[in-house]
Amino acid sequence: MSRIGKLPIAIPQGVEVNVSGTTVTVKGKNGTLTQQIDADINVKIEDGKVLVVRPSDQKRHRALHGLYRSLIANMVKGVSEGYKSEQELVGVGYRATNKGQILELTLGYSHNIAFELPKEIKVTTTAEKGQNPKIIMESNDKQLLGQVAAKIRSLRKPEPYKGKGIKFTGEQLRRKAGKAAGK
Numbered sequence: 001m002s003r004i005g006k007l008p009i010a011i012p013q014g015v016e017v018n019v020s021g022t023t024v025t026v027k028g029k030n031g032t033l034t035q036q037i038d039a040d041i042n043v044k045i046e047d048g049k050v051l052v053v054r055p056s057d058q059k060r061h062r063a064l065h066g067l068y069r070s071l072i073a074n075m076v077k078g079v080s081e082g083y084k085s086e087q088e089l090v091g092v093g094y095r096a097t098n099k100g101q102i103l104e105l106t107l108g109y110s111h112n113i114a115f116e117l118p119k120e121i122k123v124t125t126t127a128e129k130g131q132n133p134k135i136i137m138e139s140n141d142k143q144l145l146g147q148v149a150a151k152i153r154s155l156r157k158p159e160p161y162k163g164k165g166i167k168f169t170g171e172q173l174r175r176k177a178g179k180a181a182g183k
Contacts, residue, residue, distance in 0.1 A: 003066075004065075004066040004069055004070060005052055005054065005062075005065030005066040005068075005069045006065075007069065008049040008050065008051050009049060009050040009051075009052075009069065009072055009073045009076055010048065010049055011045075011048050011049065011050060011076065012028075012076070012080045014028060014029055014080065015027070015028040015076055015079055015080050016028070017045055017050055017072075017076070019043045019044075019045065022036055022037045022038070022039055023035070023036055023037070024037055024043055024072055024075070026072070026075040026076055026078075026079050027079065028076075028078075028079025028080045028140075029079070029080065030078065030079045030080065030081075030082050030140040031079055031120075031140045032079070033075040033078060033079060033140065033141060035068075035071055035072065035075060037068055038064050038068070040054070040055055040060075040061060040064065041053070041054055041055075041061070041064050041065065041068050042054075042055070043068070043072070050072055050076070052065060052068055052069040052072065053065075071143075074142045074143070077142075078139075078140040078141055078142055079140050082138055082139065082140050083138070083139055083140070083141075083142045083145050084136065084137070084138050085136075085137045085138075085145050085146070085149045085168070086134060086135070086136050086137075086168065086169035087134065087135045087137075087149060087152060087153065087166055087167065087168055087169065088132040088133065088134050088135075088166070088167060088168075088169055089105075089107070089132055089133045089134075089135070089156075089165075089166055090132050090158065090163055090164055090165060090166075090167060091107070091108060091156075091164035091165065093106065093108060094106060094107055094108065094132075094133060094156075094164075095127065095133055096125045096127070096133045096134075096135050097125055097127075098123050098124065098125050101116060101117045101118075101119060101121075101123070102114055102115070102116055102117070103115040103116075103117060103123060103125070103135065103152070105152075105155065107155060107156040107166070108156070108164075113155060115151075115152060115155070117137075117148060118144060118148065120139050120140070120141055120144060121137050121138070121139045121144065121145060121148060122137070122138045122139070123135065123136070123137050123138075124136045134169070135152065135166075137149065149168070152166060153165075153166045153167070153168070158171075158173050160173070160174060160175055160176040161175070161176055161178060163175065
C-alpha cells in the first residue's frame, strides 16, 4: 500500500469536509476550497477523519491514491491555518512595492514589471534599511501560492556568481567561483 495514501487526514475543529460524487469541498475559517477527484478513487469520512481508498493495485491507482490524499490534506491545512511564502530580492536597486493586488517590481531591466496577483493571495512588501526587500504572500491554496511564487522567481532567477535575483527566504544557492586571474 501507499505509505502516504493510507494515512488518515484528521479534520481539525471548525473545518467541514463534504464529498459529493467526484468533488471534495473543504470549508474553514480561511475560506472554501474544492477539488475534483478521479472517479476510481473513493473518499470516505469516518470518525472525524478523511480516508482515501483505491480500488486495486494498478500503477495508475497507486499514483492517484497518494496524490489525492496529499491534495486533500493540503486543502484541510489551508482552510484552517493557511500558507505563507517569503521571497527576497538580492541586488543593488532591486525593489518591490504593492498597490492592492498589483506587485510593482524593479529588477534591473529597462522597465518596471507590474505583476497582477490573483484575488485569493494577500501580498505585503517590506523594505527595511540594510536588508533586502521582501515579498510576503499568504493564501489558503498551497498549489496557487506555489505557482505564483515560482512565476515571480522566474522574472529574475538568482545567478550563481553573485547571487543576485529573487530567491526564497532561507534558500541555499549553489555558488560558483569567478574567473581565475591571468598570468
